[in-house]
Amino acid sequence: MMKGSNLPFNGTTEQEAQLRQKLNELRSKDGALMPAMQFAQELYGYLPYEVQLIISEELGVSLSDVYGVATFYSQFSLYPKGKYRIGICLGTACYVKGSQDIYDRLQQLLGIKSGECTADRLFSLDATRCVGCCGMSPVMTVNDDVYGRIKPDDVEGILAKYRERG
Amino acid sequence: MISLKINNIPVYVNEGSTILEAARSIGIKIPTLCHMKELSELGACRVCVVEVKGMRNLVAACEYPVSEGMEVFTNTPRVLNSRKTTIELILSDHRQDCLSCERNTNCELQRLSHKYDCDSRRFEGRTADFVYDDTTEYLIRDNSKCILCRRCIAVCKRQQGVGAIGVNERGFKTHVACPFDMDLVNTNCIGCGQCINVCPTGALQEKPEILRVQQALANPEKYVVVGTAPSVRAALAELFDMPMGINCQGKINTALRYLGCDKVFDINCSADFTIMEEANELVDRIKNGGKLPMFTSCCPGWVSHIEKNYPELIGHLSSCKSPQGMFGALVKHVFVKRENINPKDIFVVAVMPCTAKKGEKNRTFTDGLADIDAVITTRELSGLLKENGILLNELPDSETDSPFGEYTGAGMIFGATGGVMEAALRTAVSVLDPNAKLLPLEFSEVRGLDGVKEATYIVGGKPVKVAVVNGLKNVKTVCDKVKSGECDYSFVEVMTCPGGCVMGGGQPIRATIVKHRDEVAKARAGVLYSADRSMFARRSHNNGSLLKIYDEFLDRPNSELAHKLLHTHYTPRPKYIKE
Structure with a gap:
């Protein structure tokens, strides 16, 4: 089974035109791969197969090289980000306070693993390092909202709030 | 200094x-x-x-x-200790089934572990999640034996210009695989097997077919016919403790009979057929304004590469099957008639220096019947003989069987880069210039190990420019020229592996035994060229058996029946298939 997102690619023709134009500019330059991939990551929010293939063909770099770079650096993602990006801190303080249980509950309720995105593209999940508010541990973030001192049973209600908003 | x-x-x-x-x-x-x-x-x-x-x-x-x-x-003790620890760390994440491993006694890791007196169990703990990929018809990737040296990646990318595999992820998760961890069968891999030949361990090997051959040999209802490619005789001796550069065809013939093969033919013979068809196709294209340059089609890696990367150039490929395909078709549709055998009872084995040939056998059919039933590499033949206790070096020589055992020097040199070109020219010049008194026999400009060789010959009063490419990476410039219409070649030979089939992905692995790969290529090609020189008939159209078969069955090169049996077609294929 192929690694990476199994959500259908829904890039627009405008995005593709923008990407190809950028690749055109970069093509003759040395070390074009990183800036090209950074541009594409910014443009699409992630680097799916379809996008990596365009980069590979336009720059004349093998797909295995593109994928190798994409999976080496954590700044690149193979999965799209949801409308609501959930972060769960697995840093020392939060972990001691049981954030693993919250993380497990999130994975169970959303049906995805860290780095992935739900099929409706509403939620994506990332296990993070310390977010800087250990006093509130265990901490979960949804976009810019911070939830502190939560228990696994709180998770369902928090998710429901965002589901209602759509 | x-x-x-x-x-x-x-x-x-x-x-x-x-x-x-x-x-x-x-x-x-x-x-x-x-x-x-x-x-x-x-x-x-x-x-x-x-x-x-x-x-x-x-x-x-x-x-x-x-x-x-x-x-x-x-x-120094510090150096020796560091090496030892490094090897022990590699061993800690290496599946150590050395006793039954394909590369046992020819493994670089094993050799060094022994040399540095390593404790293979010094570090124990979690191992990486290994991938085992046997999705292709020609090779197996077993990451549990991979030591992340990256040689396979370098060969695939830098020598062959393919880049089917790379390094994925980082840290403890680092592993060699295809992009998106696709199965190899769904990628741009062309099956050349050069990665196998540089792997220091047993992480890469051909997909074995020995068992199927053994079963056919043991089945009294099967009539087993075998043919050996030119390059096998130039290298098999190396696996039986003989020096490089020894021609052991006579011993191979004997060994194959010892195994129980019913007929021992020679792919050199079908190589002569290939030349008859290909040279005449070339002459026809030159005379009648066909698509030029014409590309040779003997090399399955190259054919696969063009189908996946240059679909617009497919029309330039010669429609001839490779000698392997022709061999099977001739055995199953011509030989059977002479001997009155049901073609379905025949089991045709090709011994090849090549892994891609294993894939090729699944694409050439005649009347719904596969031309070839099994392809084993030079290494597999060695394994088969050793398993049967056949001591190749002690065997007497013997001849091949008739009618597909007779061959000329032209068929012999197929295994070296430039060999197909030279063999084709030997015949093409005499077809185009039947009245010429002194026809050239050796075309030294197309010999040797340069990546791209060019030459111009006067054929039938007209200059014909040819090119010979070996090492697939070198083909890009030629293909780009053809695409842009700047190419003035009439005929281009391409062999995927540097040095040609003698250095194929199914040949004995000698990565660290010799100083330089070129020495191996020269020694093995030398076997073919000296055999060619010692032969009386050196032009394919002087092969007596072949002429008789054209006379009795096929009529003439490129006849309707010849087309049905000896030619094929090509299809554009996707570079990647999203799973």
């Missing part, structure tokens, strides 16, 4: 040399597991570390350049 000292011995080497090269020049071999000159020079394995006076850390000898007055120590 730079002067330095290695283990207190004065050494003088050219500027830019590495410590590894400097040491080698005075007879000290520093071990490496990842290094390949000009192909892979990244110091990944850390086995070649040495101590340099004044430097805090050990340095990788394979990539560290020498400098004036440098003092190097290759054998």
Whole structure:
């Protein structure tokens, strides 16, 4: 089974035109791969197969090289980000306070693993390092909202709030 | 010149040399597991570390350049201990089924473990999640034996210009695989098997077909016919403790009979058929304004490459099947008629220097019947003989069987880069110029190991420009020229592997035994060229058996029946298939 997102690619023709134009500019330059991939990551929010293939063909770099770079650096993602990006801190303080249980509950309720995105593209999940508010541990973030001192049973209600908003 | 000292011995080497090269020049071999000159020079394995006076850390000898007055120590306790620990760490994440491993006794990791007296169980713990990929018809990738040396990646990308595999992820999760961890069968891999030949361990091997051959041999209802490719006879001896450059075809014939094969033919013979068809196709294209340049189609790696990467150039490929395909079709549709055998009872085995041929056998059919039933590599033949206790080096020579055992020098040289071109020219010039008195026989310009060789010959009063490419990466410039219409070649031979089939992915693995790959290529090609010189008939159209078969069955080259049996077609294929 192929690694990476199994959500259908829904890039627009405008995005593709923008990407190809950028690749055109970069093509003759040395070390074009990183800036090209950074541009594409910014443009699409992630680097799916379809996008990596365009980069590979336009720059004349093998797909295995593109994928190798994409999976080496954590700044690149193979999965799209949801409308609501959930972060769960697995840093020392939060972990001691049981954030693993919250993380497990999130994975169970959303049906995805860290780095992935739900099929409706509403939620994506990332296990993070310390977010800087250990006093509130265990901490979960949804976009810019911070939830502190939560228990696994709180998770369902928090998710429901965002589901209602759509 | 730079002067330095290695283990207190004065050494003088050219500027830019590495410590590894400097040491080698005075007879000290520093071990490496990842290094390949000009192909892979990244110091990944850390086995070649040495101590340099004044430097805090050990340095990788394979990539560290020498400098004036440098003092190097290759054998201090610190160095030896570091190497030992490194190897033991590699072993901690290596599936150690050495006793039954394909590469047992020919494994670089095994050799070094022994040499450095390593404890294979010193470090125990979690191992990486290994991938085992046997999705292709031609090779198996077993990451549980991969040591991440990256040689396979270097060969695939830099020598072949394919880049089917790379390094994915990082840290403990680092592994060699296809992009998106796709199965190899869904990628741009062309099956050349060059990665197998550079793998220091048993992480890569051909997909074995020995068992199917053994079953056919044991089945009294099967009539087993075998043919050996030119390059096999130039290399098999190496696997039986004989030196490089020995022609062992006579012994192979005997060995194949010992195994119980009903007929021992020779792919050299069908190579002569290939030339008859291909040379006439070329002449036809030149005379009647067909698509030029015409590309040779004997090499399945090349055919696969063009189908996946240059679909617009498919029309340039000769429609001829390869000698392997022709061999099967001739056996199953011509030989059976003479002998009154049901074609379904025949089991045709091709012994090939090549892994891609295993894939090719699943694409050439005649009247719904596969031309070839099994393809085994030179290495597999060696394994089969050893398993049967057949001591190749002690066997007497014997001849091949009639009618597909007779061949000319032209069929013989197919295994070396430029060989197909030369063989085709020997016939094409006489077709185009039937009245010429003195026809050229040797075309030395197309011989040798240069990546791209060009020559112009006057054929039938007109200049014909030809090119010979070996090492698939070199084909890009030729293909780009053809695409842009700037190409003035009439005929182009392409062999995927550098040096041609003699250096194919199914040949004996000699990565670290010899100093330079070119020496191996020269020794093996030398076998074919000297056999050619010693033959009376050196042009395919002088093959008596072949002429008789055209006379009795096929009528003439490119006849309707010849087309049905000996020609094929090609289809554009996707570079990647999203799973």
